[in-house]
Amino acid sequence: MNDVVKPVCRGYITARHIRGSHVPQRVQNLVVRDYTQRNGIDFRLSEVEYLMPGCYIMLNSVIAELPHIDGIVAYSLFMMPKRRARRMNAWQSFIDSGRTLHFAVENFALSTATDIQTAEDILAIDQTSEAADLPF
Amino acid sequence: MDVPVTNMLTAAEEALNQTFLSDGYLVVPVENQAGLDRIRDCVAELAASHLKIDLPNDRQAFLDGLHQHVDVPGLNDMRLAVINGMNQQPWLRATYFSLVRSVLDQVVGNELVMQRRINLSIQLPEDDSSLLPVHADVWDGDSAYEVVVWVPLVDCFKTKGMYILPPTPNDKHAATLSQYADGTTEDIYHAIEPDLQWPDLPYGKAMVFSQTLMHGNRINEEPETRWSMNCRFKSMFSPYADKLPGEFFEPVTLRAASRFGLDYKLPSGFEE
Numbered sequence: 001m002n003d004v005v006k007p008v009c010r011g012y013i014t015a016r017h018i019r020g021s022h023v024p025q026r027v028q029n030l031v032v033r034d035y036t037q038r039n040g041i042d043f044r045l046s047e048v049e050y051l052m053p054g055c056y057i058m059l060n061s062v063i064a065e066l067p068h069i070d071g072i073v074a075y076s077l078f079m080m081p082k083r084r085a086r087r088m089n090a091w092q093s094f095i096d097s098g099r100t101l102h103f104a105v106e107n108f109a110l111s112t113a114t115d116i117q118t119a120e121d122i123l124a125i126d127q128t129s130e131a132a133d134l135p136f
Numbered sequence: 137m138d139v140p141v142t143n144m145l146t147a148a149e150e151a152l153n154q155t156f157l158s159d160g161y162l163v164v165p166v167e168n169q170a171g172l173d174r175i176r177d178c179v180a181e182l183a184a185s186h187l188k189i190d191l192p193n194d195r196q197a198f199l200d201g202l203h204q205h206v207d208v209p210g211l212n213d214m215r216l217a218v219i220n221g222m223n224q225q226p227w228l229r230a231t232y233f234s235l236v237r238s239v240l241d242q243v244v245g246n247e248l249v250m251q252r253r254i255n256l257s258i259q260l261p262e263d264d265s266s267l268l269p270v271h272a273d274v275w276d277g278d279s280a281y282e283v284v285v286w287v288p289l290v291d292c293f294k295t296k297g298m299y300i301l302p303p304t305p306n307d308k309h310a311a312t313l314s315q316y317a318d319g320t321t322e323d324i325y326h327a328i329e330p331d332l333q334w335p336d337l338p339y340g341k342a343m344v345f346s347q348t349l350m351h352g353n354r355i356n357e358e359p360e361t362r363w364s365m366n367c368r369f370k371s372m373f374s375p376y377a378d379k380l381p382g383e384f385f386e387p388v389t390l391r392a393a394s395r396f397g398l399d400y401k402l403p404s405g406f407e408e
Contacts, residue, residue: 024384051275064320
């Protein structure tokens with residue numbers, strides 16, 4: 001039997017609320033771990049984004065690790081930077097390095113320019129819905 | 137006129153609290169050596185069982201030399217198997233608490249909640265896959281009122297241990313942390329490195345520290361494997377953050393007066 005080499009990915013979860021909800025880190029890790037198992041990914045222990053609003057030092061750190069791993073499995077697309085320029089820099093790091101950024105909740109992987117557009121569309125639609133604040 | 141006495145800590149309690157305040161941590165001998173030995177032996181048995189090897193009589197040497205039996209890809213599966221196995225032992229948490237009970241009573245309080253699962257950290261020599269980058273648990277959603285009880289299962293020293301930033305330099309560096317907004321945890325580490333302390337913790341000692349302080353570990357450059365456990369405690373009625381009672385904490389020393397208070401209902405049924 002041939003041994004298939006699994007891609008190695010670092011987990012990335014957050015201490016902050018996501019879309020206004022608190023998701024315990026243990027639950028985020030379960031979702032990330034389940035995603036890696038279903039997709040044949042060799043899981044590396046998750047890093048936790050710091051609690052301070054607007055802080056992405058841990059994201060920067062896991063991106064700096066990309067030369068040594070195959071990608072990152074984030075809990076959700078909605079924990080990515082709110083500021084577009086900062087977010088585009090993050091996306092670009094994956095494109096430039098040929099690595100993949102997975103989002104476990106959304107069951108979505110970003111590794112091409114088309115994927116970036118899809119991710120941006122999802123975020124924009126969500127923002128529009130939020131702004132509409134419909135009473136039903 | 138005599139000044140009223142408001143601080144009623146004993147001299148010994150006051151000394152311990154002052155050390156904790158100034159250093160941010162306490163290194164103390166465990167109060168239940170037999171209990172620690174039991175935990176260590178249980179962990180060693182679970183590891184040997186997972187690896188399907190015979191457990192040598194010298195448990196500590198076996199743990200120190202784990203890297204001879206497991207590689208990095210297999211490490212996390214083994215770690216999870218051992219964590220699950222040890223946390224299934226009904227005596228584990230009470231024994232862990234007994235290692236530092238009187239110290240917690242003095243610096244945290246006598247009505248405590250305890251983290252539900254005890255964590256286990258294993259670092260093989262030169263392994264960079266399971267490091268804890270610089271952080272304060274408060275930044276990860278823990279309450280600032282918690283302490284961590286960190287207990288090594290082998291002799292821990294230098295890079296085989298952990299580092300911590302004492303309160304005074306911690307305050308200084310925390311005040312300028314946002315200058316690393318576009319940087320990484322490595323940038324923070326290099327900035328704080330000159331001020332770090334690396335407490336020596338031989339087997340049989342435990343460290344209690346405030347997780348408001350920056351801490352973490354580095355690649356273990358010693359020729360032995362590091363094994364350590366950690367578990368959080370806090371005063372039952374101090375403020376909680378994202379780690380809540382039930383999902384994360386469990387009360388372990390609820391006292392009678394608080395039981396009365398929790399159960400009390402003011403008589404009702406009166407009408408204006």
